[in-house]
Amino acid sequence: AYLADVIALDGAFVTAQQYSEEVRLWSPDGTDAVLGEVGELSCLGGARVGDRRLILAGGSGAEVWDAATRTTIATFDPDEGRVWAVTACALSERTAIVAVTEKGDLYAWALGAEPDEPLYEPVATSQGPLEAVAVMTVDGRPRVVTAGQDSLRLWDAAEGVEAGRVLARGHDITAMESAVVDGRRALVTSGRDGVLRIWDESDLSVR
Template identity: 85%
Template sequence: MLVSTSIPTDSAIHDLSVVHHAGSSLIACVDERGGVWTWSPSAGEWLDRPLPYAHAGDPVVAEFPDAENCIDMVAALSVDGKLLLAAGGDEQEPAFWDLGTGELLWRTPLNGAYLADVLALDGVFVTAQQYSEEVRLWSPDSTDTVLGEVGELSCLGGARVGDRLLILAGGSGAEVWDAATGTNIATFDADEGRVWAVTACALAERTAIVAATEQGNLYAWDLDAGPHEPLYEPVTASQGSLETVAVMTVDGRPRVVTAGQDSLRLWDAAEGFEAGHVLTRGHDITAMESAVVEGRRALVTSGLDGVLRIWDESDLAAR
């Protein structure tokens, strides 16, 4: 393992976002109390990032002067030297802050369309809001565009596959857009259960769309072969729901990584067989992201134990 570090508060970590800022990697996290922190792998330094309440000026909450942010999900973006954060949660609409100054830059209205997921991708934020069924692109200047409307939104994903950048959304199935054109290019249906996590990866000359469901099943489809062409039959990857998924190249092959209560499990992305596992007892993974950290491809995980862990390929090799 490259690094293991504990958040300096007695709290679990709910979500994380890896960003390259000011010449080095930075990991933004949110704890179970809604507090936002950043950790620098190069400096080994945690910073508390207090944020003003997103809806403090709204007359609806004027009678609640002690109201605070209810943040569960975060996405960080570095633009023109500024470190920006989009965040919200199961009981708060998305908003956007400058982490350097702590300034609130924009917020969506109080309308009950709370955040389902948020993603930073290629210089923009992507949000999916509960009940609104809309996936939106937000530029750093806070202008927004509806990318698409899909039912039962629960998660977002993004991946660069070859020269194509993909935006994905999960709910009753999986939707795929070409980020460059904003075009919806595919829809896939999972036979059972809602999609709780979705990603994509390259397989030789194919593109695999991978979805994890509330039933604990792992689905994979060939993006260019049509919606009814699974790469393999659904795999039972967990006895409970799968709420996070990532892709890492391990032993020279792309592996889909799923997180259970006490282990990371690796699956061959092309054929669906189990290709290894790593015990993580006590970590209880809440979020994970495949990212470049200080110049190395790594898997970053957070847990109910309040720990960030950074794994490289050798940590995940077949065992």
Template identity: 40%
Template structure:
């Protein structure tokens, strides 16, 4: 059984659960046996997503910016400078043969980021 926590979001990536914990601002990856590892902290943590870029599965967290982790080994793979815009929702898609990240925030504006923005 998974431990109790206040959750902002839950996704599944490659057979594991990933949670965004409110108040502690931690992104955790959970194995099927209920053990977990903290991937990192995210200020203002609001949402999670997963995507594949360049053959890698990535975990993406939004809040006061965007952070990215490699799902295979849990290492931080980059971030997106959202230029001061808080992120409350995110997703990814293929547009014209390229992978993009789409974010939205309290201002209601959709922003599209190219995979090269995952610096």
């Protein structure tokens, strides 16, 4: 097995091991526990929604665990294609699990709802695979952010409609993550141009 992905989580680490298909939680002393297995395992995600911390993994589907209890909460399956990036966000009274696939489609499901019923029909956001997804609050609303070669595209997280586009010519984004920078929420991206960029809400607002 080799590592497909690794994330930090409240002083511990979570690894995605391809071929064994195992998601493992590692404590600082080096001991580990298997959270579960995901077919065609390809990516990990972590999110704090309200008081709950979630661990997410993508592959043939999207698997969700409660980080505190280390129990499986839900499993969601796209119509076709592997999940290549996954995250979560709060939508009013619901928690949405957001994923993008190797087919370039955006999916969103609600925790607690029927697993086969997405919040809206899959959105074709790209002609090719999407390997990164993030959620940012922009103009007071949660926006799903996907990356193309020369731009960031924003989607309304609740409805799946496009909500804006920001040019990033020459950046060719390969990875991105929402983070807290100097006490403010920000989007951090890296690209094949060798540059690390930090975007705040004003950078992503529709003008």
